[in-house]
Amino acid sequence: MNFDKEIEEYVNEMTKEYTEELCRMIKIPSVSNDKTKKEELYNILREVERIVKPIGFESEIIETRGGPALIATLKSREEAPWLWIYNHMDVQPAKEPEWKTQPFEPAVEEGRIIGRGSTDDKGPALAVIHAIKFLKSKGLELPNIQLVYETEEEVGSTNFGQFLEENLRSGKLREPRSILVSDTIFSGEWPTISYKLRGVTRAFAKLELAEKEVHSGMAGGAAINPLKVMINALNTCYEGNEVTIPGWKEGVKETSEKELESTKKAAQTINIDTFKKELGLREMSVREEYELLKKLWHEPTFEIHGFEGVQYEPGSIKTAIPRSVTAKITMRTVPGQEVRKLLILLEEHLKKTHEKITVEGDGLPACMTNIENPFIERAQEACKYGFEKEALFVGCGGSIGAVSEMQRIIPQAPVILISQSLLSDGYHAPNEEFRIEQAQKGCKVMAKYISSIAKE
Amino acid sequence: MNFDKEIEEYVNEMTKEYTEELCRMIKIPSVSNDKTKKEELYNILREVERIVKPIGFESEIIETRGGPALIATLKSREEAPWLWIYNHMDVQPAKEPEWKTQPFEPAVEEGRIIGRGSTDDKGPALAVIHAIKFLKSKGLELPNIQLVYETEEEVGSTNFGQFLEENLRSGKLREPRSILVSDTIFSGEWPTISYKLRGVTRAFAKLELAEKEVHSGMAGGAAINPLKVMINALNTCYEGNEVTIPGWKEGVKETSEKELESTKKAAQTINIDTFKKELGLREMSVREEYELLKKLWHEPTFEIHGFEGVQYEPGSIKTAIPRSVTAKITMRTVPGQEVRKLLILLEEHLKKTHEKITVEGDGLPACMTNIENPFIERAQEACKYGFEKEALFVGCGGSIGAVSEMQRIIPQAPVILISQSLLSDGYHAPNEEFRIEQAQKGCKVMAKYISSIAKE
Numbered sequence: 001m002n003f004d005k006e007i008e009e010y011v012n013e014m015t016k017e018y019t020e021e022l023c024r025m026i027k028i029p030s031v032s033n034d035k036t037k038k039e040e041l042y043n044i045l046r047e048v049e050r051i052v053k054p055i056g057f058e059s060e061i062i063e064t065r066g067g068p069a070l071i072a073t074l075k076s077r078e079e080a081p082w083l084w085i086y087n088h089m090d091v092q093p094a095k096e097p098e099w100k101t102q103p104f105e106p107a108v109e110e111g112r113i114i115g116r117g118s119t120d121d122k123g124p125a126l127a128v129i130h131a132i133k134f135l136k137s138k139g140l141e142l143p144n145i146q147l148v149y150e151t152e153e154e155v156g157s158t159n160f161g162q163f164l165e166e167n168l169r170s171g172k173l174r175e176p177r178s179i180l181v182s183d184t185i186f187s188g189e190w191p192t193i194s195y196k197l198r199g200v201t202r203a204f205a206k207l208e209l210a211e212k213e214v215h216s217g218m219a220g221g222a223a224i225n226p227l228k229v230m231i232n233a234l235n236t237c238y239e240g241n242e243v244t245i246p247g248w249k250e251g252v253k254e255t256s257e258k259e260l261e262s263t264k265k266a267a268q269t270i271n272i273d274t275f276k277k278e279l280g281l282r283e284m285s286v287r288e289e290y291e292l293l294k295k296l297w298h299e300p301t302f303e304i305h306g307f308e309g310v311q312y313e314p315g316s317i318k319t320a321i322p323r324s325v326t327a328k329i330t331m332r333t334v335p336g337q338e339v340r341k342l343l344i345l346l347e348e349h350l351k352k353t354h355e356k357i358t359v360e361g362d363g364l365p366a367c368m369t370n371i372e373n374p375f376i377e378r379a380q381e382a383c384k385y386g387f388e389k390e391a392l393f394v395g396c397g398g399s400i401g402a403v404s405e406m407q408r409i410i411p412q413a414p415v416i417l418i419s420q421s422l423l424s425d426g427y428h429a430p431n432e433e434f435r436i437e438q439a440q441k442g443c444k445v446m447a448k449y450i451s452s453i454a455k456e
Numbered sequence: 457m458n459f460d461k462e463i464e465e466y467v468n469e470m471t472k473e474y475t476e477e478l479c480r481m482i483k484i485p486s487v488s489n490d491k492t493k494k495e496e497l498y499n500i501l502r503e504v505e506r507i508v509k510p511i512g513f514e515s516e517i518i519e520t521r522g523g524p525a526l527i528a529t530l531k532s533r534e535e536a537p538w539l540w541i542y543n544h545m546d547v548q549p550a551k552e553p554e555w556k557t558q559p560f561e562p563a564v565e566e567g568r569i570i571g572r573g574s575t576d577d578k579g580p581a582l583a584v585i586h587a588i589k590f591l592k593s594k595g596l597e598l599p600n601i602q603l604v605y606e607t608e609e610e611v612g613s614t615n616f617g618q619f620l621e622e623n624l625r626s627g628k629l630r631e632p633r634s635i636l637v638s639d640t641i642f643s644g645e646w647p648t649i650s651y652k653l654r655g656v657t658r659a660f661a662k663l664e665l666a667e668k669e670v671h672s673g674m675a676g677g678a679a680i681n682p683l684k685v686m687i688n689a690l691n692t693c694y695e696g697n698e699v700t701i702p703g704w705k706e707g708v709k710e711t712s713e714k715e716l717e718s719t720k721k722a723a724q725t726i727n728i729d730t731f732k733k734e735l736g737l738r739e740m741s742v743r744e745e746y747e748l749l750k751k752l753w754h755e756p757t758f759e760i761h762g763f764e765g766v767q768y769e770p771g772s773i774k775t776a777i778p779r780s781v782t783a784k785i786t787m788r789t790v791p792g793q794e795v796r797k798l799l800i801l802l803e804e805h806l807k808k809t810h811e812k813i814t815v816e817g818d819g820l821p822a823c824m825t826n827i828e829n830p831f832i833e834r835a836q837e838a839c840k841y842g843f844e845k846e847a848l849f850v851g852c853g854g855s856i857g858a859v860s861e862m863q864r865i866i867p868q869a870p871v872i873l874i875s876q877s878l879l880s881d882g883y884h885a886p887n888e889e890f891r892i893e894q895a896q897k898g899c900k901v902m903a904k905y906i907s908s909i910a911k912e
Contacts, residue, residue: 033772098668185674198673202773211736212554215884216759217654217854218641219731220788221697221751224739227760228694235691238684241677280667280779283680295677303672303777304683308770311762316489317658317784318548319854320884321759323736328773332676398673398775428671428776 001138007447010134011440018130018439019108021051025089025122026106026115032067032090032155041067041151044089048072048149051126055133057147062167066159067151071172074132076142081177081456083143084413086402087125088153088183091117098430112433119425123434124182124442125149127420131446141454146174150402153183156202156364157401164409176413177456178375179406180449182442184419185427187394188270191387191445193379194417195371196259196297196395197403199333201342201363204308205230205350208324216319226325227310233353234304234327237346241285241295243302243331245349252336255298258371262393263293269392278424297395301332331363332397339363364404367415375414378452383418386445391418418445457594463903466590467896474586474895475564477507481545481578482562482571488523488546488611497523497607500545504528504605507582511589513603518623522615523607527628530588532598537633537912539599540869542858543581544609544639547573554886568889575881579890580638580898581605583876587902597910602630606858609639612658612820613857620865632869633912634831635862636905638898640875641883643850644726647843647901649835650873651827652715652753652851653859655789657798657819660764661686661806664780672775682781683766689809690760690783693802697741697751699758699787701805708792711754714827718849719749725848734880753851757788787819788853795819820860823871831870834908839874842901847874874901 030044031037045061045068052059052072059072067090094103094116101107106115113123135142150160167173184194207226214223237245255263267289275292276284286292308326311318331342339362347359369376371393383391396417403415420442426432486500487493501517501524508515508528515528523546550559550572557563562571569579591598606616623629640650663682670679693701711719723745731748732740742748764782767774787798795818803815825832827849839847852873859871876898882888 200673200775204773209738211738212885214735214737215854216757216786216788217656217852218879218883219735219737219752220757220759220853221755222731222740222742222748223735223737224697224741225759227762228690228758231687231690231760234687241680279670279675279679281670281675281679282665282667284678285680286678292678296675299677301672301676302684303676303681303775304687305773305776305778306683306767307763308768310768311784312764312766312768314764317660317761317786318884319656319759319786320761322761328767330672330773330775332672396673397676398671427674429668 006138007134007444011443014130014443015436018126019113019436022113022118022123022126022434023106023108025126026113026117027104029104030090030117030151031093032152033093041090045070045149045151048089052129052147055136060172062163064159064163069151069163070147070149071167072147074142074145076144080142080144080454082174083145083450083453084148084176084179085128085145086148086179086181086406087128088121088150088402089125090151090154091120092154092428096430100431111436113436114431114433116432118432118434119421120427120432121153121183123439124420127439127442128182128446130443131450134443134447135451140451142450143454144174146176148173153400153402157405160402161405161409164405175410178413178453179415181400181403181415181417182420182446183400184396184417185421185423186419187266187392188423190269190389191383191391192394192419193376193383193391194396194419195369195393196335197367197399198297198397199337199339199364199366199404200399201331201333201339201361203329203331203343203346203359203361205327205329205346205357205359206324207354207357210323213320213323216321220321223321225321227307227322229354230325230327230357233350233357236353237349238302241301243300245345247345248300251338252334259298263297263395264290266392266394267293296397298334300334300337303330304328305330332399333366335366335368337366339365364399364401367403367407369414369416373414374456375416375453379416379418379449382445382449382452385448386441418449462594463590463900467899470586470899471892474582475569475892478569478574478579478582478890479562479564481582482569482573483560485560486546486573486607487549488608489549497546501526501605501607504545508585508603511592516628518619520615520619525607525619526603526605527623528603530598530601532600536598536600536910538630539601539906539909540604540632540635541584541601542604542635542637542862543584544577544606544858546607546610547576548610548884552886556887567892569892570887570889572888574888574890575877576883576888577609577639579895580876583895583898584638584902586899587906590899590903591907596907598906599910600630602632604629609856609858613861616858617861617865620861631866634909635869635871637856637859637871637873638876638902639856640852640873641877641879642875643722643848644730644879646725646845647839647847648850648875649832649839649847650852650875651825651849653823653855654853655793655795655820655822655860656855657787657789657795657817659785659787659799659802659815659817661783661785661802661813661815662780663810663813666779669776669779672777676777679777681777683763683778685810686781686783686813689806689813692809693805694758697757699756701801703801704756707794708790719753719851720746722848722850723749731879752853754790756790756793759786760784761786788855789822791822791824793822795821820855820857823859823863825870829870830912831872831909834912835872835874835905838901838905838908841904842897874905
């Protein structure tokens with residue numbers, strides 16, 4: 001058979017079916033941080049089953065301590081290596097007033113499918129399924145495949161590790177030779193293979209100084225305002241976008257020359273002004289592309305997102321001094337930083353301002369895949385084949401909890417992250433979209449890649 | 457007649473009626489900062505009319521640009537001086553989860569009436585009405601009285617000044633010789649005459665750095681977080697409870713020796729540990745009573761109450777960097793500080809950290825009544841008579857917008873503030889209460905005072 005011709009035909013013919021399937025998936029509001037939507041997490045996995053069973057997958061929806069997960073297995077040959085394909089079927093909330101269409105009533109406009117979850121991560125997942133469908137229908141060689149889909153990615157994949165461990169023990173999951181993930185984003189116009197993900201540590205820093213809030217007319221000047229103290233304390237944690245907590249960068253692995261070279265190469269493909277404009281930023285801490293990517297991929301952050309226990313209502317002020325405040329902090333981290341240690345360092349540091357400040361939190365470590373392995377080479381070839389452009393080796397400023405967990409549990413299996421989403425698709429934003437052209441190219445890449453590792 | 461015997465009888469016999477009337481008033485949720493409750497502001501004034509008309513008052517509810525106000529007039533003799541009695545009929549919101557009873561379903565327990573507005577300011581107002589009812593029913597001499605009740609005190613009495621000016625012009629309000637206000641609080645166990653009120657300046661400090669919020673995985677480290685910048689800026693405004701904004705204390709009138717003497721005297725009547733315990737404070741910036749009162753009465757403050765545009769939801773963190781934040785700040789001020797000037801100083805100072813920070817706000821100046829005048833003497837005698845204790849001359853850490861406005865518009869009329877509420881009543885707090893014993897004693901004080909100034 002002529003692979004090139006057949007896949008070209010397949011991706012052109014799949015458009016209608018792909019669009020209908022993705023629209024049906026978007027219509028299921030599988031918002032994992034909304035407890036009232038729990039049933040929708042089951043509904044979306046049932047929808048996936050309806051799509052993959054006809055291809056030949058045997059599938060099962062499995063309860064976890066959190067949202068349900070799906071394992072769908074397509075066995076080719078006893079001796080073939082196992083491949084896990086990870087995606088997530090939950091989505092971000094979609095309450096932003098900026099939505100022009102209903103987020104869960106998909107709109108199809110000029111080759112784009114618009115709706116919550118279109119690009120994160122339902123559309124890319126569906127493109128991979130079609131790649132397998134193509135290979136299967138043409139009788140091409142396949143590895144043994146397990147789709148491993150979860151529904152808690154947007155809330156940190158808290159129970160995913162335990163789910164993996166339990167199902168590896170029970171034999172429902174087979175230990176994979178490698179793992180394929182398609183939940184990352186193009187760098188500008190270029191396909192990317194992500195080899196490094198920042199981790200994230202979430203911290204709640206709390207200070208309680210009174211039994212109840214107190215009227216500032218009655219005690220203002222004598223009462224101690226915990227929000228003012230917390231502000232003093234937080235102010236010592238950073239200077240601009242540098243983290244100034246003592247010991248913060250201890251143990252951090254230095255970025256290698258090879259990594260910096262890839263970063264420099266990637267920097268040439270993006271434009272800082274476009275980046276700034278697309279994200280709607282009026283100011284940035286960096287002025288040029290290489291500096292930008294170094295910040296995003298290789299450096300830790302310290303962000304304050306808000307406070308519990310204080311006033312937030314627009315336009316009004318009550319002259320009450322809060323009794324207790326809790327600062328919401330996240331820190332993006334790099335390889336070598338440990339969640340537990342960072343939480344302890346942060347608490348110790350904040351306590352220097354007020355000894356009653358306590359810190360609780362959790363997080364995910366940063367991840368890194370060794371660039372020099374055959375799967376990365378195959379992925380590069382596949383990207384070039386499908387997207388018609390050289391893939392860049394990139395870092396990722398964000399974190400994928402599931403990747404951290406897979407790396408922890410099966411450290412010997414390389415995790416290969418191939419992007420299908422574009423920067424302009426609107427991850428976690430209103431008017432999220434996925435381009436059908438990306439799905440077609442993505443399908444070609446995935447077919448090429450999966451076929452090329454049928455024996456690895 | 458025997459005044460002492462008659463008033464003693466009256467206050468004992470009024471208990472049932474007083475309780476019923478106050479409960480009816482509390483049941484009307486006249487929350488001025490809730491726009492959906494606008495009609496309740498009319499309802500509470502109609503309720504007042506039902507109580508005062510049988511006494512002989514002619515009354516009218518008057519529209520202002522904000523909430524309605526009531527003028528109720530009881531004329532005794534042409535040549536008698538006019539007395540204004542100011543109270544407010546609006547109340548604070550009551551959404552605190554700590555309420556043990558329904559805030560607008562009054563509970564009567566062991567001589568206390570519990571509900572929102574019981575002590576601030578419906579209960580004290582009603583005690584004054586009963587004092588007038590007593591005097592009238594016994595045919596005792598009275599000044600010409602106008603009850604001037606507003607419904608915007610808890611939102612800063614923004615329209616009260618204009619209301620006074622218009623109704624003085626139209627003749628509905630008669631220029632008073634003096635003004636009686638009962639909206640202040642006992643100092644510990646002692647009745648008080650407040651001669652000095654701090655002002656309050658409210659400021660919204662805003663910084664907007666992006667068109668939309670941005671995912672910290674996508675831009676964290678490159679994007680500039682306006683909450684972090686605002687925290688840097690706010691941190692430079694204070695050290696502990698001292699305000700460190702340059703020029704802040706310029707123009708402040710020094711506290712006189714005589715004032716400090718009164719303060720020292722008042723300090724002997726309170727206990728700092730009781731104060732701390734009753735307000736539920738675990739820490740304070742001061743260690744002894746005199747220091748405490750100097751802080752509360754004679755020194756300005758800088759409080760941060762919260763932020764608009766940031767995350768506040770309990771227990772969760774979204775890894776999004778806010779696009780815009782607005783800090784909610786109030787400053788208690790002392791005589792000599794001007795609202796406009798303070799807002800300009802604050803903006804200039806915050807701009808040193810980031811030039812895009814802007815400040816908007818408003819406020820009320822501090823107030824001071826000359827201690828040496830006959831009304832103050834009569835008030836002292838009346839307090840001793842009713843509360844059986846020497847009244848203290850005190851400052852007040854809080855602000856009463858209406859007092860500022862009355863002082864501005866009729867500077868020649870002394871404003872006499874006599875407390876009925878106890879520190880433990882819970883002003884602006886959950887489980888607000890008013891003791892019937894305080895109403896009875898308050899009624900005696902007010903009857904004595906009003907009767908004693910019938911010719912002044």
